[in-house]
Amino acid sequence: MLIVLVLCLLAASWVTGSGILCILYGKKGREAFFCADALLTGWAAVVGAAETAHILSLFGHLSLRVCVLLFSGLMIFLVLAMAAAGAVLWRKGAMPKRERQEGSCDVRAAAFLVPIALILLQAAFFLDVGGAYLKGDMTLETVVSFLDTDGIYQVNPLTGAPYEAGIPSRLKILCLPTFYSILCRIFSLKPQEVVWRAIPCVTLACSCGAYYCVGKTLFPESRKRQICFLTAAALLVWAGSCAPGMDGFGVLYGGWRGVTVRNMALVPYLVSLCLRRKWKPVFLCIAAEACLAWTLYGAGVCVFVAAGLWLSRYVCDRLEARAEGGRQNG
Amino acid sequence: MAELFRNAWQLGWLRFTASGKLPAVLLAALLFLFLGGGWKRQKAFFWYTALSALFCIVPVTAIFLMLYQTRFYDYEWIWSMVPMTAAAAWGATQLLEPEREDAPLSGMRKRLPLALLLLAALALCGGPWRSGVDRKAERDKRQKAEKVLSLIAESGDEDICLWAPREILEYARQGASPLRLLYGRNMWEEALGAYSYDVYPAQMEELYLWMENVQQTEDVAQDGEGRLADGPDCLRAAVREGADHILLPGRLDAETVEDLAAPLGFRVARLDDYYLLRK
Numbered sequence: 001m002l003i004v005l006v007l008c009l010l011a012a013s014w015v016t017g018s019g020i021l022c023i024l025y026g027k028k029g030r031e032a033f034f035c036a037d038a039l040l041t042g043w044a045a046v047v048g049a050a051e052t053a054h055i056l057s058l059f060g061h062l063s064l065r066v067c068v069l070l071f072s073g074l075m076i077f078l079v080l081a082m083a084a085a086g087a088v089l090w091r092k093g094a095m096p097k098r099e100r101q102e103g104s105c106d107v108r109a110a111a112f113l114v115p116i117a118l119i120l121l122q123a124a125f126f127l128d129v130g131g132a133y134l135k136g137d138m139t140l141e142t143v144v145s146f147l148d149t150d151g152i153y154q155v156n157p158l159t160g161a162p163y164e165a166g167i168p169s170r171l172k173i174l175c176l177p178t179f180y181s182i183l184c185r186i187f188s189l190k191p192q193e194v195v196w197r198a199i200p201c202v203t204l205a206c207s208c209g210a211y212y213c214v215g216k217t218l219f220p221e222s223r224k225r226q227i228c229f230l231t232a233a234a235l236l237v238w239a240g241s242c243a244p245g246m247d248g249f250g251v252l253y254g255g256w257r258g259v260t261v262r263n264m265a266l267v268p269y270l271v272s273l274c275l276r277r278k279w280k281p282v283f284l285c286i287a288a289e290a291c292l293a294w295t296l297y298g299a300g301v302c303v304f305v306a307a308g309l310w311l312s313r314y315v316c317d318r319l320e321a322r323a324e325g326g327r328q329n330g
Numbered sequence: 331m332a333e334l335f336r337n338a339w340q341l342g343w344l345r346f347t348a349s350g351k352l353p354a355v356l357l358a359a360l361l362f363l364f365l366g367g368g369w370k371r372q373k374a375f376f377w378y379t380a381l382s383a384l385f386c387i388v389p390v391t392a393i394f395l396m397l398y399q400t401r402f403y404d405y406e407w408i409w410s411m412v413p414m415t416a417a418a419a420w421g422a423t424q425l426l427e428p429e430r431e432d433a434p435l436s437g438m439r440k441r442l443p444l445a446l447l448l449l450a451a452l453a454l455c456g457g458p459w460r461s462g463v464d465r466k467a468e469r470d471k472r473q474k475a476e477k478v479l480s481l482i483a484e485s486g487d488e489d490i491c492l493w494a495p496r497e498i499l500e501y502a503r504q505g506a507s508p509l510r511l512l513y514g515r516n517m518w519e520e521a522l523g524a525y526s527y528d529v530y531p532a533q534m535e536e537l538y539l540w541m542e543n544v545q546q547t548e549d550v551a552q553d554g555e556g557r558l559a560d561g562p563d564c565l566r567a568a569v570r571e572g573a574d575h576i577l578l579p580g581r582l583d584a585e586t587v588e589d590l591a592a593p594l595g596f597r598v599a600r601l602d603d604y605y606l607l608r609k
Contacts, residue, residue, distance in 0.1 A: 125458070131504075132468045133461075136521035141503040141514075148508055156526060158503060158514025161572075165527035190506060214416050218372060218423075225427045232419035232426075235452060240352050240415065242456030245406025247415050253463060263410045271413050275375055294402045301410045304398070308382060308411070313374035320373075 005187045005194070006201045009046065010039065012079050013206075017042025019082020022089040024280045033278070034216055036209030040269045041281050043206050044288035045082075049074040050179035051291040057152055058172065064150045067178060068185045112227055118234035119208055123201060126252050131196045133253040135244070142177035143184065143191045152178055175291050176258050200255025206265035207251060213272035258292035262301060266292075270302055274309035282306050338392040342405030351455035356383060356414045359421025368424040379417040386412055402524055422448065475501040478602050482575060483507055487608065493537070493568045494577035494604075495545040512573045513538060533567055540564045545579050550586060561586075562593050565607075569594055576607040 017038035025033070050071060057067035131140070141157035149155055153172060156163050184194050208230075215229035240248025250260035270285045286306065290298040346353070360380050363369040369376040385391035386408050395408040425448070426441055475498050482490065492502060493512040502509045513530055516522035517538050523529075540561075544550055550561035568576060576596070578587055580603040587605045591598045596607040 129463075129465045131472070132465045133463050135519060138515065138522055138525060141508070144503060144505070144508050156514070156528060158511070158516050158522065158526075160503065160508060160510035163526065163528060165529075167526045168524075171525060192504070211416065211419075215419075218375075218420055222427070225423050228427045229419050229423045232422040233415055235449070236352070236355070236415045236418050238458070239355070239452045239456040241458045242352075242460035243346070243406070245346070245404070245409060246352060246456070248456075249461060252458065253461070259407065259410070267410065268413060268416055271375065271416060275372060294400065296398060296400055299398075301399070304411050305378075305413070308378045309374060312378040312381075316373040316377065 001187050001189055002193055002198050005183060005189065005198045006205075009183075009198075009202050010205055012075060013042030013046050014039045015042065015086070016045045016078050016082045019084075019086035020045060020284075021281070022086045023082075026089060034213055036212045037269075037281070039209045040206055040213070040265060041284060042082075043202075043265065044281075044284040045078060046075070047175065047179070047288045047291050048284075049078055050182065051173075051175040053182070054152070054175035054178040055173065057178070064146055064152065064178075064181055064185070067152070068182050071179075071182045072186065115227060115230035115234050118231065118238070119204065122234070122237065122252060123204055126200045126204075126255055127197055129253065131192065133244075137254060137257060139177055139180070139256055140191055140195050143180045143195055146177060146181040147184060147191065170294055170297070173291075174258060174293070176256070180256070195256045200251070203255040203261050203264060204251060206261070207268070210265050210268035210272070214268050214275075217272045217275045258294075262289050262293050266302055267305055270305055271309065274306060274313070277313075334393045334396070335389055337405060338389040338396060342392060342396075343387055343389070346406050346409070352414060352418070353383070353387075353409075355452065355455055356412070356418050359418040362421050362425060366424060368421070372420075375413075375417070375420075379413055382412045383414075471497060472501055474602075476505065478577070478604060479505060479509065481601050482509065482577075482606065485575075485606075485608070487575070490575050491572045492575045492577065493541065493573040495541055495579065496538075497545075498577055498604075509575075510572075512568060512571055534571065537564055537568055537571075544582070548579065548581050548583075550582070550590065561590050565590055565594055574609055577601070578605045578607065580604050 014035070015038075017040065020041050021033050021038060052074060053067050053071035056062065056070055057064070062070075134140070138157055145155055145157040145160065146152055148160075153163070153167065155161060180191070180194050180199065183189070183198070184191055187194070189198070211230060211233045212226075215226040215233075219225035219229060237248040237251055240246035241252045243249060244253075247263055250257065251264050254260050266285045266289055270282060273279070273282050273285070282302075286298075286300075286302045289295060289300045289302040293300060295301075356379075360369075360376070360383070363376060364380075385395060392405070392408060395411065396403075396405060399408055426445055478498055479502055482492065489510070491510040491512065492499070494502070496518060499511055499513070500515060502511055503514065513534050514522075516525070517530060517535070544561075565576065578590070580600070582605065584598075584605075587598055587607070591607045594607070596609060599606045599608075
């Protein structure tokens with residue numbers, strides 16, 4: 001059932017994301033995106049659906065059971081609507097011709113095995129080690145308390161007693177514990193299985209997609225260099241598992257945390273979008289981060305990175321234009 | 331201001347680089363890209379990464395970034411704004427797969443030893459063996475605690491409120507049937523205090539210190555800070571706070587445990603490596 005959950009989440013994300021990109025850019029624009037773009041855009045939309053169900057249930061004082069129904073309804077609508085939109089828009093034009101890249105198919109396929117093997121090793125690592133590092137995190141306790149009380153933030157997850165003074169609003173509006181509780185209910189899985197095993201698999205898949213996008217953006221002309229980039233990124237994730245706060249540590253020891261999803265999926269994806277000047281999905285990433293991790297009233301890491309890359313690009317373009325103008329005058 | 335500076339430098343950058351050298355890998359990659367001309371491929375990305383890394387290192391700008399990300403996060407999380415993995419992987423790719431066929435390091439004969447050298451250098455910079463997380467010990471602790479918790483749950487009592495040593499309480503709210511606790515992990519994990527406005531009364535902290543001292547020293551007449559703490563009084567205070575199931579270390583003398591349970595009218599039962607006192 002764990003595998004079914006992971007595959008369902010990835011499939012729903014991909015279908016939803018494909019439809020969203022078709023709507024945002026039309027069929028012609030959609031061709032400029034990769035498969036991984038659909039996965040990550042769709043994942044942001046799934047988080048948005050979870051956030052909607054969470055907010056309605058929280059402020060409407062609805063039970064978790066009703067929240068599950070809300071989320072299920074939203075997801076069914078989203079997937080069907082985006083699939084229909086994508087199919088309609090796709091049919092309006094001819095299929096695009098794919099450019100052949102350097103190297104034979106067999107060599108490219110074999111070379112891809114290296115980063116894939118490293119990534120599978122990472123999955124094996126956290127499937128084995130799940131829950132070994134919980135300092136500063138209480139996601140599992142929160143999910144368990146939601147399931148136990150059939151409500152959202154009815155009791156303090158760490159003691160089981162009702163809250164006296166309450167919790168910060170900026171924490172209350174984050175949707176991940178509710179999202180995981182919904183998945184436990186829908187797929188009849190234990191909280192530990194969903195939080196420590198299934199979600200880190202999804203985070204790892206999204207992270208791979210994000211770095212795939214970055215690799216294709218940095219090296220569009222060479223599949224060999226893209227594979228080298230992915231391999232290097234996978235090795236750096238291993239090396240970065242030495243201390244909390246590093247990317248690798250988040251993926252291998254805390255793949256369910258909002259900060260890990262942000263750092264390993266949203267931020268690299270955002271970088272690739274900014275480098276390709278695809279600004280519309282950037283707002284989805286910013287909104288997704290606000291639903292996943294504590295931010296300064298919505299202004300988090302994604303806003304900083306997007307603004308920084310935009311500014312950096314603007315300055316570089318201006319300097320290049322000035323240099324070009326100077327050369328022409330000279 | 332001094333505290334902010336200390337958080338950004340001493341407790342921030344110096345501690346961040348003590349456990350792993352990935353920031354050094356990033357700086358080396360950026361230097362290589364700059365000197366090799368590879369930075370021109372994506373100037374905006376290069377300059378953003380370089381400047382954001384610099385802002386994270388220099389204490390003055392690091393303070394602003396820490397204030398921007400709010401006090402909810404520690405220093406290391408400002409590095410989320412730096413695409414460390416992507417930039418370092420970019421540098422590595424430029425080094426191992428140069429653009430020009432006539433570049434000095436082209437050819438398998440030179441690239442393979444270089445790749446192995448880089449791999450060795452990366453392994454020295456960090457890896458799961460430096461994380462300090464002992465998976466086996468953690469798994470054993472968890473399994474032991476879950477065994478005791480399942481025995482308590484099987485006792486048939488409803489609406490249990492448990493007071494136990496930390497090694498048991500740590501896992502009591504993570505199973506499918508969570509127990510109510512006198513205090514939770516936020517008693518000893520300061521970071522979890524940020525998740526709620528609720529604070530424990532001073533007496534609760536004394537109960538925690540007493541229980542941990544009993545767990546370590548088997549001395550029921552003192553708390554961990556050398557203050558005299560009457561064992562029966564501590565138990566009475568716990569019961570007043572709502573505890574109806576109390577777990578004490580099994581190393582205690584049986585007579586001592588009976589003397590503690592008697593004034594409360596509690597029964598004593600042996601449960602694995604513990605004594606369970608309940609109504």
